[in-house]
Amino acid sequence: MIMDLCRENLAGMRDLLKDGEVSAVDLCRAHLNRIAERKSLNAFITIDGERAIDAARTADKRKQAGEETGLLAGLPLAVKDNICIDGQPTTCASKILDKFIPPYTATAVFNLLNAGAVIVGKTNLDEFGMGSSDEHSHFGPVKNPHDLSRTPGGSSGGSAAAVADFQVTAALGSDTGGSVRQPASFCGIVGLKPTYGAVSRYGLTAFASSFDQIGVLTRSVTDCEMVFRVICGRDEHDATSVRSIYPDDYSGDLKSAGRMRIGIPTEYFGEGLAPEVGAIVEKTIEELARDGRAIRKISLPHTKYAVAAYYIIANAEASANLARFDGVRYGTRVDSGQLSALYRESRSQGFGVEVKRRILLGTYVLSAGYRDEYYDRAQRVRTKIIGDFEDVFSSVDLLVCPTTPTTAFKLGEKLDDPLAMYLSDIYTVPASLAGLPALSVPCGTANGLPVGLQIIGPRFAESRLFSLATEIERLAGHRRTGV
Amino acid sequence: MTGWDRNHADFEAVIGLEIHAQLLTESKMFCGCSTAYGAPPNTQTCPVCLGLPGALPVANRQAIEYALRFVLAVGGTVNRRNVFARKNYYYPDLPKGYQISQYDQPLGEGGTIIIIEDNTAKSIGLMRAHLEEDAGKSFHVDARAGGPATLVDLNRCGVPLLEIVSQPEIRSPYQAYLFVTKIRQLVRYLDICSGDMEKGALRCDANISVRRQRKKTLGTRTEIKNINSIRGVERALTREIDRQIDILGSGGQIEQTTLFWDDDAQDVRPMRGKEESADYRYFPDPDLPEVVIDDDWLRRAAKAIPELPNQRRDRLVHEFHIPPYDAGVLTAERPLAEYFEAVASLVDRPKSAANWVLTEVLGALREVSGNIEEFPVQPPQLAELLREIEVGNISGKIAKEVFRIMQSEGGSAREIIERRGLQQISDGDTIQLVIGQVLRAYPTECKAYRGGKKKLFGFFVGEVMARTNGKANPQKVNELLRKMLED
Numbered sequence: 001m002i003m004d005l006c007r008e009n010l011a012g013m014r015d016l017l018k019d020g021e022v023s024a025v026d027l028c029r030a031h032l033n034r035i036a037e038r039k040s041l042n043a044f045i046t047i048d049g050e051r052a053i054d055a056a057r058t059a060d061k062r063k064q065a066g067e068e069t070g071l072l073a074g075l076p077l078a079v080k081d082n083i084c085i086d087g088q089p090t091t092c093a094s095k096i097l098d099k100f101i102p103p104y105t106a107t108a109v110f111n112l113l114n115a116g117a118v119i120v121g122k123t124n125l126d127e128f129g130m131g132s133s134d135e136h137s138h139f140g141p142v143k144n145p146h147d148l149s150r151t152p153g154g155s156s157g158g159s160a161a162a163v164a165d166f167q168v169t170a171a172l173g174s175d176t177g178g179s180v181r182q183p184a185s186f187c188g189i190v191g192l193k194p195t196y197g198a199v200s201r202y203g204l205t206a207f208a209s210s211f212d213q214i215g216v217l218t219r220s221v222t223d224c225e226m227v228f229r230v231i232c233g234r235d236e237h238d239a240t241s242v243r244s245i246y247p248d249d250y251s252g253d254l255k256s257a258g259r260m261r262i263g264i265p266t267e268y269f270g271e272g273l274a275p276e277v278g279a280i281v282e283k284t285i286e287e288l289a290r291d292g293r294a295i296r297k298i299s300l301p302h303t304k305y306a307v308a309a310y311y312i313i314a315n316a317e318a319s320a321n322l323a324r325f326d327g328v329r330y331g332t333r334v335d336s337g338q339l340s341a342l343y344r345e346s347r348s349q350g351f352g353v354e355v356k357r358r359i360l361l362g363t364y365v366l367s368a369g370y371r372d373e374y375y376d377r378a379q380r381v382r383t384k385i386i387g388d389f390e391d392v393f394s395s396v397d398l399l400v401c402p403t404t405p406t407t408a409f410k411l412g413e414k415l416d417d418p419l420a421m422y423l424s425d426i427y428t429v430p431a432s433l434a435g436l437p438a439l440s441v442p443c444g445t446a447n448g449l450p451v452g453l454q455i456i457g458p459r460f461a462e463s464r465l466f467s468l469a470t471e472i473e474r475l476a477g478h479r480r481t482g483v
Numbered sequence: 484m485t486g487w488d489r490n491h492a493d494f495e496a497v498i499g500l501e502i503h504a505q506l507l508t509e510s511k512m513f514c515g516c517s518t519a520y521g522a523p524p525n526t527q528t529c530p531v532c533l534g535l536p537g538a539l540p541v542a543n544r545q546a547i548e549y550a551l552r553f554v555l556a557v558g559g560t561v562n563r564r565n566v567f568a569r570k571n572y573y574y575p576d577l578p579k580g581y582q583i584s585q586y587d588q589p590l591g592e593g594g595t596i597i598i599i600e601d602n603t604a605k606s607i608g609l610m611r612a613h614l615e616e617d618a619g620k621s622f623h624v625d626a627r628a629g630g631p632a633t634l635v636d637l638n639r640c641g642v643p644l645l646e647i648v649s650q651p652e653i654r655s656p657y658q659a660y661l662f663v664t665k666i667r668q669l670v671r672y673l674d675i676c677s678g679d680m681e682k683g684a685l686r687c688d689a690n691i692s693v694r695r696q697r698k699k700t701l702g703t704r705t706e707i708k709n710i711n712s713i714r715g716v717e718r719a720l721t722r723e724i725d726r727q728i729d730i731l732g733s734g735g736q737i738e739q740t741t742l743f744w745d746d747d748a749q750d751v752r753p754m755r756g757k758e759e760s761a762d763y764r765y766f767p768d769p770d771l772p773e774v775v776i777d778d779d780w781l782r783r784a785a786k787a788i789p790e791l792p793n794q795r796r797d798r799l800v801h802e803f804h805i806p807p808y809d810a811g812v813l814t815a816e817r818p819l820a821e822y823f824e825a826v827a828s829l830v831d832r833p834k835s836a837a838n839w840v841l842t843e844v845l846g847a848l849r850e851v852s853g854n855i856e857e858f859p860v861q862p863p864q865l866a867e868l869l870r871e872i873e874v875g876n877i878s879g880k881i882a883k884e885v886f887r888i889m890q891s892e893g894g895s896a897r898e899i900i901e902r903r904g905l906q907q908i909s910d911g912d913t914i915q916l917v918i919g920q921v922l923r924a925y926p927t928e929c930k931a932y933r934g935g936k937k938k939l940f941g942f943f944v945g946e947v948m949a950r951t952n953g954k955a956n957p958q959k960v961n962e963l964l965r966k967m968l969e970d
Contacts, residue, residue: 237539240539240770326580
């Protein structure tokens with residue numbers, strides 16, 4: 001019974017709650033039990049069962065009192081641990097945020113709570129979102145529920161593993177260069193990176209501000225849309241957030257109501273793509289064509305520069321964003337009496353190796369004499385990549401491609417080879433550079449491991465993404481495997 | 484003139500100033516926290532100005548508008564697309580590890596400030612004016628107070644600043660003094676900054692080098708920070724020029740350094756613990772979209788610019804026929820100019836109103852070091868008093884007495900004059916009666932006067948005034964006295 005409850009999706013749970021078959025407290029307990037049973041996956045950093053049960057109890061009371069309840073009333077969700085919740089530790093999986101408790105709640109979480117959601121805990125991640133395997137966590141790596149010897153992907157690996165493993169039904173992640181889509185792909189679930197500006201970043205610890213977006217991880221497209229609907233919208237605390245009304249503002253200004261035209265970017269099917277991944281993605285595309293979709297091969301010529309440009313700009317921004325972690329006001333403080341030593345020691349001991357690598361790279365590319373050559377040049381590449389997408393979206397409505405070049409790799413496999421690790425983001429970073437919405441939806445398995453298909457749309461075309469993803473979900477249904 | 488001019492005539496100073504003006508917004512540059520001065524430490528903070536993880540800045544449009552006013556008022560060019568940039572450096576009073584400022588696209592470029600030195604106008608060019616956020620305040624506590632430690636107050640952190648950078652066109656400490664005075668006057672006129680240097684609302688850094696007269700190339704410059712009074716500007720620069728000339732004069736070389744003005748010691752000293760040439764790694768702040776200033780916004784900002792001091796001075800000269808110097812004093816501060824114009828508009832003789840404001844009102848203000856807005860005698864009351872003089876009800880001398888009563892006890896001029904019986908005596912019969920008494924009382928002096936000792940006339944006037952308690956109309960007294968003595 002309990003396991004069955006956890007296997008429901010959000011819509012199913014809503015029905016069960018509505019019919020009075022279960023209470024929100026039942027749901028919450030079921031999930032807390034599942035989390036406890038599956039602790040070995042290391043998907044969570046903090047679990048606040050008491051607080052979650054209280055929230056569930058409140059949801060039940062409101063329902064009994066006949067009060068109007070929100071879209072997510074009584075539904076258990078998890079939040080990536082780089083997103084602030086008032087009064088709960090936010091670690092960003094870093095030692096440097098040791099004992100830090102934010103005095104405020106991120107807007108996205110605030111919206112979830114407003115919709116009645118029950119937050120069961122904070123999920124594990126690569127430190128500050130920097131990584132593609134969830135191995136760069138101060139709290140140890142997360143394991144992929146499909147194969148415990150493999151990574152769930154990163155950096156939202158904890159959120160992806162928890163959702164795929166039925167520890168929670170939906171989770172917030174954050175996506176800077178693929179950190180929602182890649183783990184969703186590795187774990188066989190749905191992961192949305194919204195348009196830059198669709199979801200407020202207020203309360204999301206910044207990694208690279210011009211890329212970061214809070215995203216959604218769920219087991220179904222419908223669930224993903226439901227959570228997105230709740231968290232999207234303009235927020236006065238985030239000057240880069242823009243549109244407000246879902247779905248009206250998120251149809252991508254689709255002019256024609258005719259047949260949806262799908263573009264296949266040839267650059268995403270070249271060298272480096274594992275044949276078994278390519279095969280299943282191409283098979284799905286064929287099925288879409290058979291369903292009467294117009295499929296067209298297109299080119300995004302600057303794709304090959306995307307990873308380089310991404311790692312220059314993102315790390316440049318990160319080098320400034322992470323300067324605030326200096327041991328002066330909160331977190332790890334190693335004080336020997338000298339100011340410069342306080343900075344040096346607190347940061348040396350507080351940050352992990354990957355974070356240090358990125359801060360150094362980012363500092364370097366902004367330094368006098370190098371900025372032109374690296375940062376400014378990467379910005380020009382970014383403009384070209386945005387132009388590539390603008391060009392193709394004049395002739396197609398959506399793009400379809402693999403989310404990642406391979407299925408989930410082994411834990412430890414790329415840990416000593418940062419470049420190989422960075423290249424696993426090759427299909428996800430271009431949409432990040434262009435601020436476009438992109439969604440990974442499972443399209444089958446290769447050698448027993450999930451394969452994700454990525455849909456990329458024009459800015460604010462989320463509802464279009466959901467519509468095609470629903471189609472793919474249906475097509476791939478027969479190929480789906482459980483944990 | 485200051486010492487270095489006399490002693491070091493061979494050298495010329497080249498000075499550029501950077502002025503930080505705290506804008507008079509109610510909330511901070513990038514968050515809603517109050518900017519009020521003097522609150523207990525760290526009580527005016529929030530996740531944004533504390534730089535907590537996940538907090539984001541949102542630009543204060545009022546601050547942008549104030550800055551626009553300044554750029555327009557000095558005739559600078561407004562950049563329509565404004566980019567905020569991060570200036571990266573570590574300091575405990577800078578919680579984010581970077582300061583949000585503007586770099587290659589400042590709000591304003593160019594413009595001029597006119598200073599007047601020895602009745603000659605000199606125009607000092609401005610390089611730029613840009614917006615930025617202030618840092619917090621550090622207090623270094625020594626062993627006696629439980630230290631050594633540094634305490635940080637972040638109330639000031641995030642307060643909007645307008646950084647005004649002059650061209651290196653200032654040639655003496657006195658000109659620098661005039662420049663800062665003029666900037667202070669302008670920002671106060673524009674109502675965008677209190678100009679209060681003691682509270683840090685206006686701060687000044689100076690870049691300075693000296694070179695031999697008529698030489699074109701610039702010498703090595705030093706920077707002086709922490710100048711927090713207008714007089715300090717002149718003193719600090721004088722001190723630094725002396726120091727540089729002494730070095731150059733004895734064959735030494737100037738080292739490019741940052742110095743710190745110690746107001747107590749009246750000397751410059753090297754800054755401690757500051758890196759020599761910092762690389763601030765400026766880049767556009769991705770959290771803040773470009774701020775585009777459209778025509779509408781420009782028009783609104785322009786509309787909020789009042790008549791500026793120089794224009795106002797010229798207008799007063801023409802409109803009220805008062806000397807340029809007097810008009811300059813009257814327009815130095817906007818509230819004083821408002822006060823004067825209010826009085827002038829209510830009387831027949833604005834010129835005498837000007838004299839009254841310049842001597843009596845300013846004198847009284849100096850005595851109590853008060854400000855004009857709270858002065859007990861407001862323009863309608865002063866105008867009423869001046870009208871009493873105009874219609875001959877009281878003499879100027881009595882008027883000053885009435886003015887003092889109005890100041891200390893309040894009340895209207897009319898009422899005070901009546902209650903105390905201070906009306907001027909202009910009635911010929913009454914005055915003749917008193918003159919008759921005086922002439923009878925001083926027969927010897929009468930004789931002497933009539934014998935040719937005309938200087939005694941003043942003595943008789945004084946006696947008449949004394950017997951009327953100063954209330955006799957002086958003109959009438961002169962006229963009748965002369966007649967009666969000659970008879």
